[in-house]
Amino acid sequence: MSSLLQDLQARGLIADMANREELERLLAPGAPPLTVYVGFDPTADSLHLGHLIGLLILRRFQLAGHRPIALAGGATGMIGDPSGKSAERNLLSVEALEANIAGIQAQLSRLLDFESTTNPALLVNNADWMRPISILDFLRDIGKHFSVNAMMAKDSVRSRMEAASGISFTEFSYSLLQAYDFLHLNETHGCVLQAGGADQWGNITAGIDLIRRKTEQVACGLTTPLLTKTDGTKFGKTEGGAIWLSPERTSVYRFYQFLIQVEDAQVIQLLRYFTFLPLEEIAALEAQHAAGPERREAHKQLALELTTLIHGEAATADAVRASEILFGGSLEGITEKQFHEVGAEVPNVTLSRTLLGQPGAGLLEVLVAAGLSPSKGQARKDVEAGGVNINNVRATDAKLVLSPEHLLFGEFVLLRKGKRNYALVRFETELTPTEGW
């Protein structure tokens, strides 16, 4: 077996393979580079952690000398994949899809090398070949090769057929479109392998079948396990929503913290999935973790590796430093420079300095203004439960009004709710009081 496949397998990244023998032959030592593609639905202007496994598969292939193609589903995104969805999707407008693709492209370039002279990555948009095709041509050339009987047997389709709401013809046809993508990439780029999450199995094999019928070529498929948390819910989602790769949507600090806070039971698996650390190194971390889980070396390494990969070294270093300070306990002795680094990583709110000592600077009001509590009633409960800290000192009085002696470095108050929800409030001199505050 090729070292690439071996590595993927050892990392637990292979859920299933289609035409395994052929794939092993294509990846055998000395074989020429192959072309692999992974598709992404551009449902937002940023990718999130859920997309990352697929992206990293492409990166792994590229690092092994192969040619990765990232396919943005500009066309298929207009339809919506029924796989793994319980309900019919909302359709996106063309403009929204294009904006999303532009956003995603920027993120891809961090992970894939588009400039390489030997095996550059490629970003394609399936709208480019889907739009021009006429419905008659599609039905004749593509639809002809599919049996409705077989399509109805698919889990994703059958479960929706049994449900009361049913499935639209549009979504029913989805796998034909994805199959056509694979065929198209096979014909134009010699792509012989499609990878994706385990939920993509049916769509991938549909493409392989289509390629075989049209060209008599044996194409291959590879699926990765779906990542879930140990409670079965989706990985990479928090109450606040998905963990995005774009720092505008999820701050580097939050991204780093999300990984630091990963459950123990998962951290080793995530190291294997998401990092490029050699397996021996991961095994060493596993041993370290088992010996002293409270040191959380594996978590730190995971967060460091992945945050660096996505956000770069400088931003990661800031997030690490901010984390050390925020979770290091007292703010005693912190320098102004350090404090500013922390401030950059947590949500910021600016209030007028004239409020200090006034009712508008009441602790409850400020908690709501800072977004830490949804209402004053809730803020009151948070304080009474002992969950609110001012400058890392527990606040016990709900009637407390912030005054100049609470300020750090003359203008800041660092609020914390619970263990890890921080907000930096800045009392600025020049600011005109905002309505109501």
Add this chain to the structure above:
RNA sequence: GGGCAGAUACCCAAGUGGCCAACGGGGGAAGACUGUAAAUCUUCUGGCUUUGCCUUCACAGGUUCGAAUCCUGUUCUGCCCA
């Protein structure tokens, strides 16, 4: 088109004239114990100027001293018949 059932807080779900801001479960928040983990335990989970007050039980009216609960109409959902 006809008949039946239902609509309660983030979700599920009790309540069928006053004791109801509304049982219970899930989810969420905070605290304790820890390690920024898991498990466990405790408290909270409509709003507020919080020993009290205000607004809620699909919507609009009505009966009543008093309605989530009774009546009328409307909208929506599910099921059955055509």
